[in-house]
Amino acid sequence: MPLRRRELILSTAAAPLAAHAAPRRLRLPLVAPKAELARSYAAMLLEQALAAVGMPVILEPTAELIPQNRALQELGRQARLDVLWTMTSIEREQQAQPIRVPIFKGLYGWRLLLASPEIAARLRDVRTLEELRRFSLVQGLEWPDTGILQGNGLNVVVSPSYDAMFKQLRLGRADAFPRAVEEVWWELERYGQGLTVVPDICLHYPAAVYYFVAPEEAELAAAIERGLMRMRASGAFDKLFMEHLGQDLARAKLGSRRIIELSNPLLPPQTPLHRPELWYRP
Template sequence: MKNMRKGFDRLIGGVVILVLFAFGMVSTVSAETFRMAVPKGSEDNFAFQIGAIRLAIANAPGEHQLEVLSVERLTQTRGLTMLRSGEINVIFAGYNPDFSEEFLQVDFPITRGLQGYRLFVIRADTQASLMRVKSLEDLKGFCIGSGQGWLDTAILKDAGLCVTEAPQNNLISMLENDRFDMMHLAVHEALKRDRVQQLKRAGLRVEETLLLRYQYDFFTYVGKNDKIRHSLLEQGFQNAFFSGAFNEYFRSDPSIAAAMDYIRQSDRRVIDLDNPGIGPKNDQTAEQYWLTE
């Protein structure tokens, strides 16, 4: 009788565990800590990207946390070094084929491709000439300032455009001093109040008639062998997207919302460029996430 009782207890215990699993009360996913770094003092500039990653983690299976380190004079190069060494275990960066080879890329474009919708910043005396630009061929008559090391720079060059490369922090002063005809910024970056004020102080303005567009965005990367965090982030972004949580977050960001309204209401002439750097994996896997405006 005692053996039968033990057997019955084991059976009941097994049934209880199965029920708990069925109702999600026992987690099979270990709690992970995600660590990323941003330049100290730039936390507000990257608030949308940080929030998007935090949202993905919240929508991934299990209970996890994100730690954000503020690092003095952090560059992308240093951030990648920290990822390689294990000081951090997740990073976001503009798509780069080299990154997708060295690290595991989470195939979710963080701004849904809005990063590839670009406005030109110009001196006021350039506007009249740009009114006559109707095509890519017309645009080749102007020289564009673009960030050193930006994949955008390679996209513009591959399209046959005249490009002057310079460190990002030097672009505005170089444009102001007539080193090139224009520079480019993502729509949601160009329309930010502090950016508009910065341009105004430099005697610059957003060009009125053109929109440059190509497939480009920030992606999230983890170490090549960090398959657990990679899987959690992919599941988290996917869950957030299909539940509507990501689009709600996307539309609630003031600069993103302003950019989307601006694009919808604008009658700008759109010049589309190819981005040969976005490989087949991105086109097939993440196609559903990209904007179709």
């Protein structure tokens, strides 16, 4: 988008709407089973960001779970979906319009490993990427993380079913399941019978979860971006981030773990890695 047009759209998005304006309904995909979507961090951040630029909204999640790739395809089609949030990749940014503010501050690139206690005892001593390649890691069929791990030469067992991944660990068909800090403790409690979080180590690769909208929704994209930037400037962004994720971060103790750094061959060149204030570092 030309710079002057982008500035005009951002300026328009910043103008407060009339106090009596009817809330806009935004259809969102239910992409994960964790908690009620309306109370999730990403949904609340979206709602507050748009409120910050005078756009009241009502968030309407789908009744059924929708895989991430299918959700991207359905953005803007017959008003099926309006907004979703997911990890970015070069391919995904060709399908939909990203709002390039990493809403989890890169936290989805910080990965702890779920494994059986026996495998965890072996994994905790891993010190290099080469040593990690001796183990098999399970991931989802359509997940960008699958390509990231494979791009680093790791042995990846691909599964089409979320529930099946935990069973594969228990059955010994894969050694470990890398999970984001925001996911791992919740999953351990609900699906992790017989499993544990591997101590002492973590994986890290640059990764951004963005809001995405349909390519033709330039004004909505500009409103979301402007609202997020206002929340960052006021401190409301970081406050909400810590309210929802601070406990998980404290439990993960990333600063005391040995970090195995991976590259991300799927990361678009426009990713704002040059702006450290947008990213979490332990």
